[in-house]
Amino acid sequence: MSNEPHKIRFVMLGGFLGAGKTTAIGRLAKQYQDQGLKVGVVTNDQAADLVDTNLLRSQGLNVGEVAGACFCCNFNELTSTVETLAVDERPDVVIAEPVGSCTDLVATVVQPLMQLFDAQFDVAPYGVILKPSHGLRILRKEAQAGFSPKAAYIFEKQLEEADFLIINRIDELSAEQVEELSTLLSQFAPDTPILRMSAKSGEGMDGLIEMLDQRGSYGQKILELDYDLYAEGEAELGWLNSSLDATSDEVFVLDDLLLGIVEGLRQRLEAIQAETAHLKTIGLWEGAYGVANLVSSDTPAVLSLPSHCQTKLAHVVVNARVAVDPEALRAQVEEVVESVASQMGVTVAFHQTQSFRPGRPVPTHRFAKPSS
Structure with a gap:
């Protein structure tokens, strides 16, 4: 029998507001449970009464939430929320869903977990789910991308720090749109693996599980980030x-x-x-x-x-x-x-x-x- 202490596999899936993170996390949790693993989920929002918490709990999942600030600004509550989940049922995997307008999560969440909580957590590669609707417009550099350049800056920084990228909602896209997104992402982040997936239908979920099971040199992409621009981009959203x-x-x-x-x-x-x-x-x-x-x-x-x-x-x-x-x-x-x-x-x-x-x-x- 191994004397190794039990480590919780920490999975975080980022992506812009409306990318489909909650649907993906619900399906991912179910697949882990089907493997016989105990799963906890942590949701995150700038406000209370999280709609995603209600939705995931209604699916029978053990869910904690960090409300009132993003994971990076409320890191201690993130770790204490995971500890609370562990009291109820020691999870093998915790899946965390960060606020959709947040970036710099490698420097402020992934690395602190790796360097300060290495004994408790085994951190998975950090994946970011691409939102096709805004993704196409922003990556095409269209003048009318829907948001100001400051908000688009956050979107691009989210992609830049990812260990891997996920094109979600492929069931809603034409083959040509999927190929265009793949090409644009490959040009934007040439060394970053790209997965294609539909969280709604389940297509491509096996590839996500396989990617999250990888070990190696992940969570290393520390951004050069203009926090003034970042703050202004977030503040444009009501x-x-x-x-x-x-x-x-x-x-x-x-x-x-x-x-x-x-x-x-x-x-x-x-x-x-x-x-x-x-x-x-x-x-x-x-x-x-x-x-x-x-x-x-x-x-x-x-x-x-x-x-x-x-x-x-x-x-x-x-x-x-x-x-x-x-x-x-x-x-x-x-x-x-x-x-x-x-x-x-x-x-x-x-x-x-x-x-x-x-x-x-x-x-x-x-x-x-x-x-x-």
């Missing part, structure tokens, strides 16, 4: 998290409410030319859960996970990340929710709404050199 209860005397179709809210917001935001980074609604009631989302201004609103639920009561969470003033975003969300609900004969009661711009990143640790 963030909103809102939770509410929807009730009616008659049963209503939960999925219609979720999709109606997202579609209503898509139309409103398009009218004021506000670029959407990610917009997501989740509905939960008695074991049922559904998700509708919008990942960019030039893609349709979709019911990404139908609940097939008809009910008189549901809990709904709205997450919005949009290039617009956060108070304007709050007004739009509240008006659309009230309007869509009213048309369906549903009454809504808001519990908590947070709307803000992210503050300047101040990492707990930042290692300027990789471990030897």
